[in-house]
Amino acid sequence: MATYFFETITAAQALTFSSATDTLVFQNPTSHGDLMTVLYNAATATSAATVTVLDNADGHAVTFGTGVYDLGDTTPAGHTMALFGDGSTLVIGGNDTTVGAGQDTATGAGFGDGMFGGAGNDSMTGGNGADLLQGNAGDDTLIGGTAAGAGTSAADGNDTIYGGAGNDSIDVGTGNNFAQGNLGNDTVVANATGGGANTLLGGQGDDSLVGGNGNDILSGDLGNDTLVGGGGNDSLAGVGGDDSIVGGAGNDTIDGGIGNDTIEASGGGNDIITGGNGNDSIDLTGGTAAQASTADGGQGNDTITDSSAGDDSLYGGAGNDSITVSGAGNKYIDGNLGNDTIVAAAGATGNLTILAEGGNDSINTSAVGGNESIVAGTGNDTITVGAGNDTITGPTGTGTETVTDSGGKNLIYGGAGDDSINVTGGSGSDTISAGGGNDTITSSGTHNDVVTLGNGNAIFSGGTNVGSDTITGATGNYTITAGTHASSITVAGGSSVLTGGAGDDVIHGGTGNDTITGGLGQDSLTGGGGSDVFVFGSSTGSLDSPAVAGQLDQIKDWTSADALHFNLSTTGASEGAGTSLNFSTATATDFNSAVTQANAHLGGAGNYVAVQIGSDVVVFADSDHSGTITAGDEAVVLVGKSLSDISSANII
Structure with missing residues (x-):
């Protein structure tokens, strides 16, 4: 031995x-x-x-x-x-x-x-085989080796685990662990009930990383990775590839990185989400009213949906983004660059603040009734709002906006471009400031709107609006048509076409050569400077009754440079507007005697009679050539004028 x-x-x-x-x-x-x-x-x-x-x-x-x-x-x-x-x-x-x-x-x-x-x-x-490594208790270091199918498992302790070159399966314990899958398609899972702060790295390959209840760090690296944060305040980074990332509970920070990523913040918490490069899909769900998350699509054409109840902030980023909110909470939405689509769907009960910024954007909040604040961007934007009390501000540049408002008491500012603003069906009193540009505005609501036009050549139509609108213009050449109720129209300059509606309108022309039509009702007409034309037609029925002088339209500042135009219902054989053959004058002490004098001068070719009544002149027009002033004929009062201030030359 x-x-x-x-x-x-x-x-x-x-x-x-x-x-x-x-x-x-x-x-x-x-x-x-x-x-x-x-x-x-x-x-x-x-x-x-x-x-x-x-x-x-x-x-x-x-x-x-x-x-x-x-x-x-x-x-x-x-x-x-x-x-x-x-x-x-x-x-x-x-x-x-x-x-x-x-x-x-x-x-x-x-x-x-x-x-x-x-x-x-x-x-x-x-080593080189398909190994199984289990650390158990203690602060262990596990390195998987190079073969496919390897697995590592750690129990208690602060462990360090490297997966190696194969397709590894790594389970970490309850401590503060570091695990890296390295090469291959790895699965790295933290203890579901542990509260440790784990760092889980995928490495190359299509990896799956699952955090625990602690404040974990998950990084996918290259490949199309799947990251699930679990509980805790996690940091999740997709890095490269088309990644799928779920934040889970806690206040998570998520960065999709490069690639077309799918990101879900579903566990509540105050999350911060960045899509990164690529066409990303970001979904915010499960947030409560006490929580507020931030999502930024980054580069690419991103899709962001938010159904949470928190006061979230959403940024589209540089691409052509789609942002949809359907949850409660007061949302802040910034489309940023690109042609963005922003929609407030049913269920979005909070008040929205929306910035379109660059690009030709489409904004639609018609399905909800919140009080929205919307600022158009530098592009040509289309904005549709609902029943809330909204504030809409146009771009400061040359971009245009198309605004449709269906309710509420709204503030609408058109901006410097050629805007189209349409207020339909609203029961609130809107305030509209068109700004510069050649704007087109239609208001057909039921309340009293206040409209201010800029220096461009704007067009305003009251449509079927039954409210009493106030329309004010600056120095542009406007085309303004009031609604069906009494309106106030005032312009400062330019040569405009101003038309009243069916109510008792007050119309003030500017310094240019205006064309003014009172329409139905007892209208107060002021031409302003320039040579103005006042238009009366049988369809407007200015003279409702020859016995009621108070129902006539009144011209407050008639001058000899102005003109009257009557749309006659019938033309006689000798009709010749502007000649002495169809114009005559008379005097009377009151309106009834003025009608008598007018009837005495009518007949044949005589269709127009100017009658002096005190300090005013009433001009009658026999619209139907019947030879008698009736309720269907026309009459207008020239306030404070005499017969010398009007002649046949003033009738065109």
């Missing part, structure tokens, strides 16, 4: 070594540290042997062979087992290994190795 030391055995002694009679002792006679290394090369044993590892410093001894386990024996679980003392280092090929409670190091060879750590801070490296 001979005893050989591992450090000093010679090749000749190894050839004559007998497992039946000889003993091989592993010992480091000059050092008493905890670390020992045992390396088994590939070999075939011919008989049973006993190998003892001694550490004389602390009395630890581990014996392989008879008395503990033979290397070929199996445990009840079906695994081959070898036992090592604390602080050992082992290189393994093809066998399952359980190390002790100390700080152990295990390295796999070229087979499918299974390594199970103990209570210490263990270090395990898998």
Whole structure:
């Protein structure tokens, strides 16, 4: 029987070594540290042997062979087992290994190795096989190796895990762990109930990362990755590839990175989301009224949907984005650059603040009744609002806006471009400021609107509006038509066409040559400067009754430079507007006697009679050539004028 030391055995002694009679002792006679290394090369044993590892410093001894386990024996679980003392280092090929409670190091060879750590801070490296590494307790370091199908698992402790080159499956424990999948399509999962702060990195490949209840960091890196934050305030980054990211509960920070990413913030919390480059899809759900999230689509044509109840801020980014809100909460929406589509769908009960910014944007809040604030951008925007009390501001540049308003008391500012503003069916009193540009405005609501026109050549139509509108123009050449109720029209300059409606209108022309039509009702007409034309037609029925002078239209500032135009219903054979043949004058003491004088001068070719009544002149027009002033004929009062202020030349 001979005893050989591992450090000093010679090749000749190894050839004559007998497992039946000889003993091989592993010992480091000059050092008493905890670390020992045992390396088994590939070999075939011919008989049973006993190998003892001694550490004389602390009395630890581990014996392989008879008395503990033979290397070929199996445990009840079906695994081959070898036992090592604390602080050992082992290189393994093809066998399952359980190390002790100390700080152990295990390295796999070229087979499918299974390594199970103990209570210490263990270090395990898998090798080339499809290895299974389990750290258990302690702060372990697990490195998966290079083969596909490898798996690592860590229990308690702050562990460090590297997946290696294959398609790895990594489960981390309850501590503050670091795990990296590295190459391959890896799955890295944190403990679902643990509260540790984990860092999970996917590496290259299409990886799946799942955080736990702690404040985790998940980074997908390259590939089309799937990231799930779990509980806690997580940081999730897709980096490259077309990633799928779910924030989960907590206040999460999410960055999709490069690629067309799908991002879901569904667990509530105050989340911060950036889509990054690519055409991203961002969905905010589950937020409460006490929470507020921020989502920025970034570059690309992004789709952002928000059904949460929080006061969220949504930014479209640089592309042609689609933003839809359907949840409660007061939302801030900035379309940013690009041709964006912004929609407030049913269920969006909060008040919205919307900025269109650049691009030709479409904004539609007609399905909701909140009090929206909308600012158009520099492009040509289309804005449709609903029943709330909205404020709409046009662009400061040359962009145009098309605004449709269906209700509420709204403030609408047109901006500098050529705007189209349409107020339909609203029951509120709107205030509209067209701004510069050649604007077109239609107001057909039921209340009293206030409309201010800029210096462009604007067109305003009251439509079927039954409210009493106030329309004010600056120095443009306007075309203004009042609604069906009494309106006030005032312009400062330009040559405009001003038309009243069916009510008792007050119309003031500007300094230019205006064309003014009072319409039905008792209208007050002021031409202003310039040579103005006042138009009366049988269809307007200005003279409702020859016995009621108070129902006539009145011209407040008639001058000899002005003109009257009557649209006669019948034209006589000798009709010749502007000649003395159809114009005459008379005087009277009151309106009834003025009608008598007019009837006396009518007949034949005489269709127009100017009658002086006190300080005013009433001009009659026999519209139907009947020779008698009746209710269907026309009459107008020239306030404060005399017969010398009008002649046949003033009738055109």
